[in-house]
Amino acid sequence: MSLNDWLLALHLLSGFALTAAIVLFWVAIVAIRRTDRPEQVVAAARLLPVGSVVVIVGSLGVVIFGIWLAIALDGVEVWNGWVIAAIILWAVGTETGRRSDPEFAPCVNRAKELVAAGQTEPDARLAELARTQKGLLLHTIATVAILLILVDMIWKPGA
Amino acid sequence: MSEDGILFLHLAGVLLFVGGSIAAAVLRLAAMRRQRPSEIALLLRAVRPVVPVVAGGLVLAIAAGFWLAQRLGFALSQTWLTVTFVLIAWMLVVGAVAGRQDRTTRELAERLAADGDAPNERLAHRLRDPVNLALNASMLVAVVAVVALMVWKPGS
Numbered sequence: 001m002s003l004n005d006w007l008l009a010l011h012l013l014s015g016f017a018l019t020a021a022i023v024l025f026w027v028a029i030v031a032i033r034r035t036d037r038p039e040q041v042v043a044a045a046r047l048l049p050v051g052s053v054v055v056i057v058g059s060l061g062v063v064i065f066g067i068w069l070a071i072a073l074d075g076v077e078v079w080n081g082w083v084i085a086a087i088i089l090w091a092v093g094t095e096t097g098r099r100s101d102p103e104f105a106p107c108v109n110r111a112k113e114l115v116a117a118g119q120t121e122p123d124a125r126l127a128e129l130a131r132t133q134k135g136l137l138l139h140t141i142a143t144v145a146i147l148l149i150l151v152d153m154i155w156k157p158g159a
Numbered sequence: 160m161s162e163d164g165i166l167f168l169h170l171a172g173v174l175l176f177v178g179g180s181i182a183a184a185v186l187r188l189a190a191m192r193r194q195r196p197s198e199i200a201l202l203l204r205a206v207r208p209v210v211p212v213v214a215g216g217l218v219l220a221i222a223a224g225f226w227l228a229q230r231l232g233f234a235l236s237q238t239w240l241t242v243t244f245v246l247i248a249w250m251l252v253v254g255a256v257a258g259r260q261d262r263t264t265r266e267l268a269e270r271l272a273a274d275g276d277a278p279n280e281r282l283a284h285r286l287r288d289p290v291n292l293a294l295n296a297s298m299l300v301a302v303v304a305v306v307a308l309m310v311w312k313p314g315s
Binding site for chain 2: 005008009012013015016017018019020021022023024027028030031035039040043044046047050051054147150151153154155
């Protein structure tokens with residue numbers, strides 16, 4: 001069991017955590033978009049902090065162990081085109097994912113206000129806030145960026 | 160298809176399978192922390208769209224994995240592959256059993272939500288059923304073990 005094997009295993013496990021976070025965010029987003037009941041929005045929104053922890057662990061692990069692996073492996077350099085492309089895609093995915101979170105904050109805040117006021121009936125304004133197109137678009141871009149990283153890792157264009 | 164293409168399908172399947180499994184586990188753990196049946200039902204219902212992701216990922220990972228093993232000339236009788244098959248079979252059986260138990264729990268939560276939505280001892284007990292928790296935990300352990308086998312290929 002060489003160091004490189006460990007780095008690869010940790011790199012892969014981080015990738016799984018990142019994918020799990022993306023699936024989790026999709027579940028939360030779909031659940032929030034499909035309801036107009038404040039309590040259900042608040043319940044679904046409780047997944048977001050959990051997803052944030054998993055995404056931080058996964059995204060940091062992927063890039064740290066990935067770069068370490070690129071340095072450790074013979075024949076691979078950090079300045080190789082496909083490695084740089086992966087880092088750029090990682091940055092795009094991370095940043096768009098981070099920016100999608102605040103897009104749902106007004107919806108979650110309104111749901112919390114309604115629950116605190118004792119209102120549990122469907123709310124039209126809440127439904128409107130939940131269907132933010134910008135939040136959906138940013139999360140979609142983040143998902144596509146992560147998928148492209150996998151494509152880049154397999155085919156290593158330019159290598 | 161090139162070996163890179165098959166490897167992409169294999170890894171995409173593994174990512175969907177493992178990512179979906181972890182997401183489902185997190186949703187289940189989140190449901191355990193809730194008291195109101197409506198909130199528990201919402202979280203357990205959220206597992207349903209994840210199931211096709213997990214199942215599709217597993218099918219893709221296994222199919223592309225066999226294809227890749229054949230293309231690369233790995234004998235399917237090698238120890239690390241045999242152990243992997245046993246672990247996958249374990250995950251399939253346990254996934255079916257635990258999934259059925261979770262569906263019953265979700266249906267109970269939905270009935271209780273429609274009937275006053277008051278916290279219920281039986282629902283709480285089902286969510287904390289030690290057998291179900293052990294089965295779910297064993298699947299996560301099996302996933303990590305399969306990743307380790309794929310990386311280290313002991314005995315190859």
